[in-house]
Amino acid sequence: MDDFDRHVDDIYNILGGKVDRETIAKELRNWIVNFKVPIIEAKRSIVSKLGGDPSKLTNNEKKVVDLGPNDARVDIKLKVITINSKEYELDGINRKMYYGIVGDETGTIPFTAWKLDVELRKGDCVEVKNAYTREWQGKVQLVFGNNTKLSLLPPNSVNVKTTINPAKIVELHPKMGFVEVVGKILEANPKEVMVDGVPRKVYEGIIGDDTGEIPFSAWDIEVHKGDVLRISGAYVRTFRGMPQLVFDPRASIEKREENIDVREIPVTLESLEGKGGFNVLVEGVIIDVKKGSGLIYRCPECGRVLTSTICPVHGKVTPKPDLRIKAVLDDGTGGMICIFNREQTEKILGIDVNKAISIVQENFGNMMVIREMIEEKLIAVPMRLRGNVISKEKYGLTMLVRDFDFINLEDIAKNAENLLEELGW
Ligand SMILES: [Zn+2]
The missing domain is CATH 2.40.50.140 (Nucleic acid-binding proteins)
Incomplete structure (x- = not known):
């Protein structure tokens, strides 16, 4: 019995035979291969997902x-x-x-x-x-x-695998250990910081490949905008709720002559779970417009959303009207809260904030009217969103929308037709 089967058996036993081995094996392979989750964590998640008690997983000796x-x-x-x-x-x-x-x-x-x-x-x-x-x-x-x-x-009783996982940028996850990426430096800004009283130079910026982009910090290494680099031995950490690539002279870095076309492909929400994403593209359908969407009033000092003219910090103020949308997008693999700012909300509604105020007045101060207008425009509508996605354990995924687009279903059908024609169907 190999290790994988042993892990499947562990889960099978804890679930008391309620779930067949094949289902468990499929789940486990998915978590390990697609989500790159360490085995122990994968096992815990699967046991609790399938209705078992993850605390029954014994793990005396770890790897x-x-x-x-x-x-x-x-x-x-x-x-x-x-x-x-x-x-x-x-x-x-x-x-x-x-x-x-x-x-x-x-x-x-x-x-x-x-x-x-x-x-x-x-x-x-x-x-x-x-x-x-x-x-x-x-x-x-x-x-x-x-x-x-x-x-x-005894000497040599433990073998070491220096695992450096070749990865595309879209796949990078803090749990991957050392990684190798080939990417193009899209932005690089030098900074001097003090570490233990010693000045050190760090370049911060953005690196991308044909699957996406990620912020990086390069310690004691000079990088320039436009460089195409193969970086072997970098690692990924979570910084401000999003993944960041980190490397220093211990990594092996090689400059490439080739060029790389940086582009984004839509990512699944499932793949962003627990790590977030920088400037990612997501496609899905809006399934809910949350409370707090529509016309809101904020404290002019601190921006807090107020329900009266009293800010808990700044006391009596003249609240400033604002428009925003907090919607839930589902892409079939998971859900995400997406936040649209005033400008984007105005574009979606086709009215500005002053018009929204007068509509509310015409409806005897009923603020819900605006939210209902948003629901009419967005619910069940397919959208393509781009922005930074923050992953927080308590709240799940949240995107601050940078760009949005309505997906034209006719276009999708047309593309499919063209593809079929090309294939000679
Ligand atoms: Zn305030």
């Missing part, structure tokens, strides 16, 4: 690929790839901490050790009990703390 940002207890067998030490002072006593990279056959991870039971050298294989993980600069780190027990294993 690097399974490690999440806040694992409280980690038992794992590792090989030391690099190890460095650093002296520091605490309570007047000189102490030493260690840091470096460890790995197993599923991948590599940085570690920090505040204490070492045994002296570790590069190349040592070690069994670790009761370590924990934390997130630092958006990247998972393994920590050997006071309660961590280490014992040396």
Whole structure:
């Protein structure tokens, strides 16, 4: 029985045979291959999705690929790839901490050790009990703390796979570990920042390929707008609710002579779950227009939406009228709240904010009238939206719409017809 079957069996047993192995295997493959979710997390999600209790999943020994940002207890067998030490002072006593990279056959991870039971050298294989993980600069780190027990294993008993996953930009996810992308620098702005009292240069900007765009930060590396680069050994972190590509001189970077056509293809909402997206294109149907859409009044000082002339912060104010839409778009794989600003709302409604005010007045102050007008224009209407999508655990996906378009169903039918003709049908 291979590992995959073993995981399917775990899930099957917890569900008490209520769901067949084939369904479970299909789900598991989908989560791992398409969503690039670590196996332990995938298993938990599938068990709870299929009505089981995910806490029944036992995971005594983990693999690097399974490690999440806040694992409280980690038992794992590792090989030391690099190890460095650093002296520091605490309570007047000189102490030493260690840091470096460890790995197993599923991948590599940085570690920090505040204490070492045994002296570790590069190349040592070690069994670790009761370590924990934390997130630092958006990247998972393994920590050997006071309660961590280490014992040396026979040499070469752990093999290391330096996993560098080749990926298209649209696929990039913080859980992927090291990645390799080929992309074109669309924007690059140098910045100097102080890190531990040392000035360091970082370039921030946007890189794109034929599937999409992503913001990046490049540490101690010069990049220029227009460069086409193959970056191998970068990683993805979540920054302000969206993915960001990070790399430094440890990555291997090669300048390419070829050009890349940067374009966006529509992404599925499912693929944005848990990571968000930068300037992405989404196609779907508006299924709901939420409360708070239409004519609203805001505090002129702080922009809060007010229901009276009293701002909780600024007291009595003269509220400023505004228009906005909070709608829900469904693309068949998931839902997303999309927020249209005043200008976009005016375009959708075909009226400006003053006209909206007079319509409300004509209806004896009933603000719902505007929301109903929006519902009439948008509900069940297919749209193509572009913008930044923020993923927050509590609220799901939210897009601040940058551009929108109504999808013309006739065009779609026409395109399909043309395609069939080309194919000779
Ligand atoms: Zn205010």
